[in-house]
Amino acid sequence: MASDRTELRILVTGGSGLVGRAIERLVKGGERRDGEEWTFLSSKDxxxxxVDETRAVFKRYRPTHVIHLAAMVGGLFRNMKYNLDFWRLNIHINDNVLQMAHEHAVAKVISCLSTCIFPDQTTYPIDESMIHNGPPHSSNFGYSYAKRMIDIQNRAYHQQHGSRFSAVIPTNVFGMDDNFNIEEGHVLPGLIHKTYLAKMNGTPLVVWGSGKPRRQFIYSLDLARLFIWVLREYEEIEPIILSVGEEEEVSIKEAAESIVSAMGFEGEVIFDTSKSDGQYKKTASNGKLRKYLPHFQFTPFNQAIKETCDWFVANYKVARK
Known part of the structure; x- marks a missing residue:
């Protein structure tokens, strides 16, 4: 996009979250192009x-493009406890943002989905064509169905109004500025916080579950780079999976070992098998992404873990936890 073209006003909802902060880091670090104006919106704004507050935001900032990240999110155990809340709040957020984007003639919206939207009973690797092939895992069906509905709405807005609303499907995201709450956060930030406390207190590190489930983890800065590419270049209405390759999948046990090494923890590690493992695997294909970006370089997992752990230790007092 050359600087002599129409100015792009890009609104990022959920701008104070994990992915929003990562995008902001890149934009402030030199990724912003001439003619782009970025606004990062938080829940405080x-x-x-x-719907009235959402309409006021669109009226105030008049975005031409939207990256929609805002959502009620949480780890396995919070999802299991509050499926209704996850459904209702996310449905309201998504409907308001997409409808206001339509009413204000936004040129392009890129929403953020999750691999948990895919059917629980399926074949692997999962790809973009399989989203609606069966019910998601029962542990987080409220969140999963709410996210699936974004894809339905995108298709409907395109069919009825020609809107360019699309979505990306990241695998498990982690990195700086994550929510490190042990009870309600996702697995990696929760483990990082647990390891920090275990090292500080001289106690064993207790990992919930067997450690056997496998996940593809994507570093938030890598995802942010891909989000910016999607916003600028990706023209399909169909979603696209943003993920490391299948060969980069790691077990929770391997992830815990990487964190233990990065944090220099030398104590005992215990796997509490009385806790639920959740879905065993969600292996996703990044074949579609690779057709577009065959040479994209992902940050090696252990390096990304080390950078995240170092950030958490350095920012312990201000980190979300």
Missing amino acids: ADLTN
Whole structure:
């Protein structure tokens, strides 16, 4: 996009979250192009479950493009406890953002989905054509169905109004600025916080579950780079999976070992098998992404873990936890 073209006003909802912060780091670090104006919106700026507040945001910033990250999110155990809340709040947020984008003639919206939207009973690797082939895992069906509906709405807006609303499907994201809450956060930030406390207190590190489930983890800075590419270059309405390759999948046990090494923890590691493992695997194909970006370089997992752990230790007092 050359600087002599129409100015792009890019609104990022959920701008204070893990992915929003990563995008902001890149934009402030030199990724912003001439003619682009970026606004990072947080939950403190507006309640996106409220249509009037959402309308006011769009009226104020007049975005031409939207990266929609805002959502009620949480780890396995919070999802299991609050499936109704995850459904209702996310449905309200998504409907308000997409409808206001339509009403304000936004040129392009890129929403963020999750691999948990895929059917629980399926063949692997999963790809973009399989989203609606069966019910998602029962542990987080509220969140999963709410996210699936973004894809339905995108198709409907395109069919009825010609809107260019699309979505990306990242695998498990982690990195700096994550939510490191042990009870309600995702697995990696929770383990990082646990390891920090275990090292500080001289106690064993207790990992919930057997450690056997496998995941593809993507570093937030890598995902941010891909998000910016999607916003600028990706023209399909169909979603695209943003993920490391299948060969980069690691077990929770291997992830815990990487964190233990990065944190210099030398104590005992215990796997509490009385806790649920959740879905055993969600192996996703990044074949579609590779057709577009065959040479994209992902940050090696252990390096990304080390950078995240170092950031958490250095920012312990201010990190979300």
